[in-house]
Amino acid sequence: MQAFQILIDGFAISALYALGATGFTLIFGVSGVLNLSHGAIMVAAAVAAWAAASVLHLDTYSGALLGVAVALVMAFATYFAVVKPIQNSRRIPNEEKEIFVLTGTLLWGIMIQELIAYFFTNNAKTVLPIVEGVVDILGVRTPRNEIFTAIVCCLVIGLLWLLVNRTRTGKAVLAASMNPRGVTLLGLELTRIYVVVWAIYGVLAGIAGVLLGMFLGVSSYSVGPLTASAFSIVVLGGLGSVSGSLIAAFVVGYLETVTAYLISPAYRTIPALLLLVFVMYIRPQGLLGRR
Amino acid sequence: MAGFFTSRLFFISLACVVFAATLPFYVSGYVLGLLTVAFYFGVFAMAWDLLFGFAGEVNFGPTFLIGVGAYTAGILNNQFGWSVYLCILLGALASVIAGFVLALPALRVRGPYFGLTTLVAVLMLQNFIVVFADLTGGEIGLTIPDVITINAGANYWIALGFMTTSAAILYGLSQSPIGLVLQASGQDPVQAGALGFNIVKHKLAAFIVSAFFSGLSGALLVFYFGTASVGTVVDVAVGVNVIVSAVLGGRRTVLGAALGAIFLIVAGEFLRPTGELATFIVSAVALLVVLFFPGGFLGAALSREARS
Numbered sequence: 001m002q003a004f005q006i007l008i009d010g011f012a013i014s015a016l017y018a019l020g021a022t023g024f025t026l027i028f029g030v031s032g033v034l035n036l037s038h039g040a041i042m043v044a045a046a047v048a049a050w051a052a053a054s055v056l057h058l059d060t061y062s063g064a065l066l067g068v069a070v071a072l073v074m075a076f077a078t079y080f081a082v083v084k085p086i087q088n089s090r091r092i093p094n095e096e097k098e099i100f101v102l103t104g105t106l107l108w109g110i111m112i113q114e115l116i117a118y119f120f121t122n123n124a125k126t127v128l129p130i131v132e133g134v135v136d137i138l139g140v141r142t143p144r145n146e147i148f149t150a151i152v153c154c155l156v157i158g159l160l161w162l163l164v165n166r167t168r169t170g171k172a173v174l175a176a177s178m179n180p181r182g183v184t185l186l187g188l189e190l191t192r193i194y195v196v197v198w199a200i201y202g203v204l205a206g207i208a209g210v211l212l213g214m215f216l217g218v219s220s221y222s223v224g225p226l227t228a229s230a231f232s233i234v235v236l237g238g239l240g241s242v243s244g245s246l247i248a249a250f251v252v253g254y255l256e257t258v259t260a261y262l263i264s265p266a267y268r269t270i271p272a273l274l275l276l277v278f279v280m281y282i283r284p285q286g287l288l289g290r291r
Numbered sequence: 292m293a294g295f296f297t298s299r300l301f302f303i304s305l306a307c308v309v310f311a312a313t314l315p316f317y318v319s320g321y322v323l324g325l326l327t328v329a330f331y332f333g334v335f336a337m338a339w340d341l342l343f344g345f346a347g348e349v350n351f352g353p354t355f356l357i358g359v360g361a362y363t364a365g366i367l368n369n370q371f372g373w374s375v376y377l378c379i380l381l382g383a384l385a386s387v388i389a390g391f392v393l394a395l396p397a398l399r400v401r402g403p404y405f406g407l408t409t410l411v412a413v414l415m416l417q418n419f420i421v422v423f424a425d426l427t428g429g430e431i432g433l434t435i436p437d438v439i440t441i442n443a444g445a446n447y448w449i450a451l452g453f454m455t456t457s458a459a460i461l462y463g464l465s466q467s468p469i470g471l472v473l474q475a476s477g478q479d480p481v482q483a484g485a486l487g488f489n490i491v492k493h494k495l496a497a498f499i500v501s502a503f504f505s506g507l508s509g510a511l512l513v514f515y516f517g518t519a520s521v522g523t524v525v526d527v528a529v530g531v532n533v534i535v536s537a538v539l540g541g542r543r544t545v546l547g548a549a550l551g552a553i554f555l556i557v558a559g560e561f562l563r564p565t566g567e568l569a570t571f572i573v574s575a576v577a578l579l580v581v582l583f584f585p586g587g588f589l590g591a592a593l594s595r596e597a598r599s
Contacts, residue, residue, distance in 0.1 A: 110574040115571060
């Protein structure tokens with residue numbers, strides 16, 4: 001009984017973590033950028049979806065769309081206003097660009113977080129779910145929304161896989177993650193590929209944010225923990241490896257759910273953190289990472 | 292090194308310290324209290340800069356070192372009632388041990404991986420503080436029965452003296468041959484190793500020094516506040532402020548980090564009337580500095596002087 005409950009709840013959480021982390025790892029794989037405003041963009045999407053329903057009185061579908069659109073705009077803003085100027089700056093030495101991108105996106109994330117808090121307060125907001133009601137799976141009362149979340153996450157990740165492996169644009173993205181110089185030698189413009197990747201990232205983060213808002217609810221306080229969890233999942237899986245992130249998301253998601261159910265919700269994040277430290281010691285490049 | 296005592300930077304710093312030392316005679320206790328906190332924060336930022344600017348280690352968890360020092364000192368005083376100075380010293384020692392533990396992965400993993408390890412260290416510390424609430428006071432905070440002194444002026448002088456001493460030691464260290472080896476090993480560890488320098492030993496030393504000052508400053512800060520809480524000495528947001536201070540003031544300058552910290556705290560206070568937008572404005576200013584003056588305040592000033 002409880003085993004099924006853990007299985008079902010854990011799956012939904014893990015799928016959501018996986019979706020959130022995929023975009024994050026994609027950007028790192030292609031352009032070497034760790035976007036620390038990730039959590040803020042997800043929360044912005046969720047808050048936009050919430051505001052669409054409660055302030056603009058739109059229906060849930062338009063609200064969700066608006067949320068994703070906001071995340072897309074935010075992702076582009078992050079790239080053009082913060083990441084690109086740092087990457088192109090001649091005053092920042094190359095070996096320090098990484099820390100500048102980290103600091104820059106971190107500050108950018110704090111700015112987004114503060115604006116959300118200013119205009120929409122710090123209160124937790126729950127986005128009205130697209131599907132409502134409860135169903136019974138193997139004796140576990142499961143909200144339909146939870147099943148919906150899991151299905152959408154899997155669908156989107158599947159679509160992403162198709163996009164990357166089966167389309168021309170996707171193959172260019174994949175190639176850029178393997179060898180940026182080779183891609184430019186083939187006559188493809190690297191900047192355009194980056195824009196495509198940030199667009200994909202924006203959509204992924206937006207969907208993940210809106211679903212999170214429906215499933216667990218968000219507040220401006222969730223920005224930091226969301227970024228941290230995406231960061232740790234991605235490092236656990238191996239930076240830049242999408243399949244590694246997916247595995248890591250399920251490991252972390254289930255570990256947290258099992259701890260929350262069997263021990264205490266207060267200890268929820270501790271085993272995952274311990275696992276992370278352990279993996280870093282024995283396999284610093286993560287589960288499926290390349291060195 | 293000898294050139295430093297005749298350089299313009301030295302005289303400007305000296306003038307600033309002398310001026311700052313006279314402040315208690317004519318400003319209010321409120322301003323003194325603000326600057327006291329800013330000075331302790333300055334030490335956090337300088338200790339961080341030694342690790343990042345010189346050893347090249349991106350430490351996302353300065354508050355791990357600060358928090359261990361602060362809480363060790365606080366708990367010892369709260370549980371056993373040992374004297375304040377003994378507690379502060381033991382806090383700094385605990386922080387050194389923590390720095391040693393934190394340095395172990397740093398010698399194995401690099402870049403973002405190390406950054407994450409340090410971030411995890413903070414999250415773990417935060418979790419443990421909440422879990423062992425009986426000992427640590429949990430989310431409410433730990434009450435500390437003793438204080439160093441309740442005189443605002445005396446507290447201010449202690450903080451100023453402590454910051455000046457730390458700045459002198461850390462700056463001296465950064466300009467010494469050890470600092471140069473650190474800088475070399477941060478930029479190209481393989482080559483620095485090939486030149487015959489023991490990188491492991493130097494980096495370990497940098498961690499221990501950084502941890503010592505972070506822990507000492509953290510312990511002094513909680514005895515000034517009379518309380519230790521996650522929100523003031525451990526939270527990731529505090530660590531972010533430390534990092535922003537160092538980058539804002541100018542990384543790899545040590546003194547700039549202290550400047551950045553003082554600016555950050557004073558600016559935050561000035562912007563208090565803007566309410567919740569204060570943090571937004573400070574972050575926006577910091578982002579603009581990062582984008583347009585990547586050298587930070589002191590970096591920009593020093594490069595101008597070097598050019599003229």
